[in-house]
Amino acid sequence: MELRVLAVGDVVGVSGLKHLEKHLRGVKRLYGVDFCVVNGENASVVGLTPQQADAMLDAGADVITLGNHTWNRREICPYLDDSAYILRPANFQPSLPGRGWGVFETKAGPVAVANLIGRCSMDFSPDNPFRVVDKILKDVGDLPIFIDFHAEATSEKLAMGYYLDGNISALWGTHTHVPTADEQILPHGTGYQTDIGMTGPVVSVLGVKPEQSIALFRGELTSRYETAPGPCKLCGAVFTIDTKTRLCTKVERVTVL
Ligand SMILES: [Fe+2]
Numbered sequence: 552m553e554l555r556v557l558a559v560g561d562v563v564g565v566s567g568l569k570h571l572e573k574h575l576r577g578v579k580r581l582y583g584v585d586f587c588v589v590n591g592e593n594a595s596v597v598g599l600t601p602q603q604a605d606a607m608l609d610a611g612a613d614v615i616t617l618g619n620h621t622w623n624r625r626e627i628c629p630y631l632d633d634s635a636y637i638l639r640p641a642n643f644q645p646s647l648p649g650r651g652w653g654v655f656e657t658k659a660g661p662v663a664v665a666n667l668i669g670r671c672s673m674d675f676s677p678d679n680p681f682r683v684v685d686k687i688l689k690d691v692g693d694l695p696i697f698i699d700f701h702a703e704a705t706s707e708k709l710a711m712g713y714y715l716d717g718n719i720s721a722l723w724g725t726h727t728h729v730p731t732a733d734e735q736i737l738p739h740g741t742g743y744q745t746d747i748g749m750t751g752p753v754v755s756v757l758g759v760k761p762e763q764s765i766a767l768f769r770g771e772l773t774s775r776y777e778t779a780p781g782p783c784k785l786c787g788a789v790f791t792i793d794t795k796t797r798l799c800t801k802v803e804r805v806t807v808l
Protein backbone atom coordinates (compact mmCIF):
# COMPACT_ATOMS: atom_id res chain seq x y z
CA MET A 552 0.00 0.00 0.00
CA GLU A 553 1.02 3.56 -0.69
CA LEU A 554 0.80 6.49 1.71
CA ARG A 555 1.11 10.01 0.40
CA VAL A 556 2.25 12.59 2.94
CA LEU A 557 2.21 16.33 2.28
CA ALA A 558 4.57 18.55 4.26
CA VAL A 559 3.82 22.29 4.14
CA GLY A 560 6.42 24.94 4.95
CA ASP A 561 6.13 27.65 7.62
CA VAL A 562 2.77 29.45 7.37
CA VAL A 563 3.47 33.19 7.70
CA GLY A 564 0.97 35.75 8.98
CA VAL A 565 -2.73 36.25 8.44
CA SER A 566 -2.37 36.19 4.65
CA GLY A 567 -0.31 32.96 4.72
CA LEU A 568 -2.94 31.31 6.89
CA LYS A 569 -5.73 32.51 4.55
CA HIS A 570 -3.80 31.09 1.57
CA LEU A 571 -3.50 27.76 3.39
CA GLU A 572 -7.22 27.76 4.17
CA LYS A 573 -8.04 28.52 0.55
CA HIS A 574 -5.76 25.95 -1.09
CA LEU A 575 -4.84 23.09 1.22
CA ARG A 576 -7.83 20.84 0.53
CA GLY A 577 -7.43 21.33 -3.22
CA VAL A 578 -3.71 20.47 -3.04
CA LYS A 579 -4.51 17.37 -1.01
CA ARG A 580 -7.08 16.26 -3.60
CA LEU A 581 -4.76 17.03 -6.53
CA TYR A 582 -1.86 14.99 -5.12
CA GLY A 583 -3.98 12.27 -3.49
CA VAL A 584 -2.63 13.19 -0.07
CA ASP A 585 -3.52 10.89 2.84
CA PHE A 586 -1.81 12.77 5.65
CA CYS A 587 -0.61 16.34 6.04
CA VAL A 588 1.94 18.03 8.32
CA VAL A 589 2.03 21.85 8.42
CA ASN A 590 4.70 23.99 10.06
CA GLY A 591 2.83 26.73 11.91
CA GLU A 592 5.50 28.65 13.81
CA ASN A 593 4.94 31.94 11.92
CA ALA A 594 1.14 32.23 11.82
CA SER A 595 1.54 35.27 14.13
CA VAL A 596 4.72 36.17 12.16
CA VAL A 597 6.58 35.05 15.27
CA GLY A 598 4.68 32.30 17.07
CA LEU A 599 1.07 31.18 16.80
CA THR A 600 -2.09 31.38 18.89
CA PRO A 601 -4.44 28.51 19.79
CA GLN A 602 -7.02 30.02 17.38
CA GLN A 603 -4.49 29.95 14.55
CA ALA A 604 -3.56 26.36 15.37
CA ASP A 605 -7.26 25.41 15.26
CA ALA A 606 -7.61 27.20 11.91
CA MET A 607 -4.73 25.17 10.44
CA LEU A 608 -6.25 21.90 11.64
CA ASP A 609 -9.65 22.97 10.25
CA ALA A 610 -7.96 23.82 6.93
CA GLY A 611 -6.81 20.20 6.59
CA ALA A 612 -3.57 19.85 8.55
CA ASP A 613 -3.39 16.55 10.47
CA VAL A 614 -0.43 17.66 12.56
CA ILE A 615 1.20 21.06 13.21
CA THR A 616 4.95 21.30 13.77
CA LEU A 617 6.83 24.29 15.19
CA GLY A 618 10.35 25.69 15.60
CA ASN A 619 12.35 28.51 17.16
CA HIS A 620 9.25 30.74 17.42
CA THR A 621 7.30 28.20 19.50
CA TRP A 622 7.32 30.41 22.61
CA ASN A 623 6.72 33.86 21.09
CA ARG A 624 2.97 33.65 21.81
CA ARG A 625 2.85 32.24 25.33
CA GLU A 626 -0.89 31.58 25.15
CA ILE A 627 0.01 28.50 23.06
CA CYS A 628 1.59 26.80 26.11
CA PRO A 629 -1.54 25.09 27.55
CA TYR A 630 -2.62 24.19 23.99
CA LEU A 631 0.70 22.37 23.47
CA ASP A 632 -0.06 20.22 26.51
CA ASP A 633 -3.75 19.69 25.68
CA SER A 634 -3.74 19.00 21.93
CA ALA A 635 -2.31 15.79 20.52
CA TYR A 636 -2.13 17.37 17.06
CA ILE A 637 0.62 19.92 17.62
CA LEU A 638 4.32 19.19 18.16
CA ARG A 639 7.16 21.41 19.31
CA PRO A 640 10.81 20.44 18.76
CA ALA A 641 11.57 17.24 20.67
CA ASN A 642 15.04 18.44 21.67
CA PHE A 643 13.73 21.42 23.66
CA GLN A 644 14.17 20.85 27.38
CA PRO A 645 11.76 18.09 28.48
CA SER A 646 10.31 20.29 31.25
CA LEU A 647 8.84 22.71 28.66
CA PRO A 648 5.17 22.39 27.64
CA GLY A 649 4.09 20.05 24.86
CA ARG A 650 5.62 17.06 23.14
CA GLY A 651 8.08 16.56 20.31
CA TRP A 652 6.68 13.52 18.58
CA GLY A 653 3.46 11.59 18.33
CA VAL A 654 1.71 8.68 16.68
CA PHE A 655 -1.20 9.41 14.34
CA GLU A 656 -3.76 7.30 12.52
CA THR A 657 -3.78 7.12 8.73
CA LYS A 658 -5.55 4.91 6.18
CA ALA A 659 -2.41 2.72 6.22
CA GLY A 660 -2.30 2.45 10.02
CA PRO A 661 -0.34 4.41 12.62
CA VAL A 662 2.61 6.62 11.64
CA ALA A 663 4.93 8.69 13.81
CA VAL A 664 5.78 12.35 13.26
CA ALA A 665 8.66 14.09 15.05
CA ASN A 666 9.79 17.71 15.16
CA LEU A 667 13.45 18.57 15.81
CA ILE A 668 15.33 21.86 15.90
CA GLY A 669 18.89 22.47 14.73
CA ARG A 670 21.61 24.36 16.59
CA CYS A 671 23.92 25.69 13.86
CA SER A 672 23.50 29.50 13.73
CA MET A 673 20.54 29.13 16.08
CA ASP A 674 19.88 28.99 19.81
CA PHE A 675 22.39 26.66 21.48
CA SER A 676 20.13 25.62 24.37
CA PRO A 677 18.24 22.68 22.77
CA ASP A 678 19.71 19.22 23.23
CA ASN A 679 21.76 17.66 20.46
CA PRO A 680 19.15 16.63 17.84
CA PHE A 681 21.40 13.82 16.57
CA ARG A 682 21.33 12.25 20.03
CA VAL A 683 17.68 12.94 20.83
CA VAL A 684 16.53 11.37 17.55
CA ASP A 685 18.19 8.05 18.51
CA LYS A 686 15.86 7.76 21.49
CA ILE A 687 12.80 8.77 19.45
CA LEU A 688 13.54 6.06 16.88
CA LYS A 689 13.91 3.50 19.64
CA ASP A 690 10.58 4.53 21.20
CA VAL A 691 8.74 4.64 17.86
CA GLY A 692 9.81 1.09 16.96
CA ASP A 693 8.93 -0.07 13.47
CA LEU A 694 6.27 2.50 12.51
CA PRO A 695 6.84 4.74 9.49
CA ILE A 696 8.33 7.99 10.81
CA PHE A 697 8.34 11.49 9.32
CA ILE A 698 10.53 14.29 10.64
CA ASP A 699 10.36 18.09 10.29
CA PHE A 700 13.90 19.29 11.06
CA HIS A 701 13.64 23.00 11.73
CA ALA A 702 17.15 24.28 11.14
CA GLU A 703 19.18 27.05 9.54
CA ALA A 704 22.25 25.25 8.22
CA THR A 705 21.91 23.13 5.09
CA SER A 706 24.84 21.06 6.39
CA GLU A 707 23.04 20.17 9.62
CA LYS A 708 19.91 19.14 7.71
CA LEU A 709 21.81 17.08 5.11
CA ALA A 710 23.86 15.39 7.83
CA MET A 711 20.64 14.47 9.66
CA GLY A 712 19.17 13.14 6.42
CA TYR A 713 22.14 10.85 5.82
CA TYR A 714 22.28 9.90 9.52
CA LEU A 715 18.68 8.64 9.41
CA ASP A 716 18.69 7.36 5.83
CA GLY A 717 17.02 3.97 5.60
CA ASN A 718 15.64 4.18 9.14
CA ILE A 719 12.90 6.77 8.61
CA SER A 720 10.37 7.34 5.83
CA ALA A 721 11.09 11.03 5.14
CA LEU A 722 12.81 14.09 6.53
CA TRP A 723 12.29 17.66 5.37
CA GLY A 724 13.75 20.94 6.53
CA THR A 725 11.88 24.07 7.55
CA HIS A 726 12.89 27.50 8.96
CA THR A 727 14.73 29.22 6.10
CA HIS A 728 11.43 29.89 4.26
CA VAL A 729 13.27 29.36 0.94
CA PRO A 730 12.73 26.01 -0.80
CA THR A 731 15.78 24.09 -1.94
CA ALA A 732 15.87 22.25 -5.28
CA ASP A 733 17.21 19.01 -3.82
CA GLU A 734 14.11 16.87 -3.27
CA GLN A 735 15.37 13.31 -3.53
CA ILE A 736 15.37 9.77 -2.25
CA LEU A 737 18.57 9.21 -0.26
CA PRO A 738 20.64 6.07 -1.07
CA HIS A 739 18.91 3.88 1.53
CA GLY A 740 15.36 4.99 0.75
CA THR A 741 14.51 7.99 2.95
CA GLY A 742 12.67 10.86 1.24
CA TYR A 743 14.46 14.16 1.73
CA GLN A 744 14.38 17.90 0.96
CA THR A 745 16.72 20.34 2.73
CA ASP A 746 14.03 23.03 3.02
CA ILE A 747 10.46 22.98 1.78
CA GLY A 748 10.01 26.78 1.87
CA MET A 749 7.12 28.77 3.32
CA THR A 750 3.46 29.58 2.87
CA GLY A 751 3.32 33.36 2.76
CA PRO A 752 3.71 36.54 0.69
CA VAL A 753 5.68 36.18 -2.55
CA VAL A 754 7.22 39.70 -2.52
CA SER A 755 8.85 39.55 0.90
CA VAL A 756 11.95 38.61 2.85
CA LEU A 757 10.87 35.35 4.49
CA GLY A 758 7.30 36.70 4.63
CA VAL A 759 8.20 40.07 6.10
CA LYS A 760 8.04 43.48 4.34
CA PRO A 761 11.34 43.85 2.42
CA GLU A 762 11.86 47.43 3.67
CA GLN A 763 11.86 46.22 7.28
CA SER A 764 14.46 43.59 6.52
CA ILE A 765 16.57 46.05 4.53
CA ALA A 766 16.47 48.50 7.48
CA LEU A 767 17.66 45.74 9.80
CA PHE A 768 20.59 44.86 7.54
CA ARG A 769 21.47 48.56 7.18
CA GLY A 770 21.71 48.79 10.95
CA GLU A 771 18.77 51.16 11.33
CA LEU A 772 16.18 51.18 14.10
CA THR A 773 13.52 48.65 13.12
CA SER A 774 9.82 48.38 13.86
CA ARG A 775 7.93 45.23 14.79
CA TYR A 776 7.96 42.81 11.86
CA GLU A 777 4.85 42.91 9.69
CA THR A 778 3.72 40.45 7.05
CA ALA A 779 4.31 41.78 3.54
CA PRO A 780 1.21 42.65 1.50
CA GLY A 781 0.32 41.00 -1.82
CA PRO A 782 -0.33 37.50 -3.12
CA CYS A 783 0.94 34.42 -1.30
CA LYS A 784 2.33 31.05 -2.32
CA LEU A 785 2.12 27.69 -0.60
CA CYS A 786 5.34 25.65 -0.62
CA GLY A 787 5.76 22.05 0.41
CA ALA A 788 6.55 18.54 -0.73
CA VAL A 789 4.66 15.28 -1.19
CA PHE A 790 6.43 12.10 -0.08
CA THR A 791 5.03 8.80 -1.36
CA ILE A 792 5.76 5.93 1.01
CA ASP A 793 5.59 2.18 0.38
CA THR A 794 4.00 1.06 3.64
CA LYS A 795 5.54 -2.41 3.34
CA THR A 796 9.12 -1.14 3.38
CA ARG A 797 8.26 2.18 5.14
CA LEU A 798 10.59 3.84 2.65
CA CYS A 799 10.02 6.57 0.10
CA THR A 800 9.36 5.89 -3.58
CA LYS A 801 8.78 9.45 -4.83
CA VAL A 802 9.27 13.06 -3.73
CA GLU A 803 7.47 15.93 -5.45
CA ARG A 804 8.05 19.60 -4.72
CA VAL A 805 4.80 21.57 -4.47
CA THR A 806 4.20 25.29 -5.09
CA VAL A 807 0.73 26.78 -5.21
CA LEU A 808 0.34 30.44 -6.11
FE1 LIG B 1 9.73 30.02 10.13
Ligand SMILES: [Fe+2]
Binds near residue numbers: 592
Ligand atom coordinates in the same frame (compact mmCIF):
# COMPACT_ATOMS: atom_id res chain seq x y z
FE1 LIG C 1 12.04 29.19 12.33
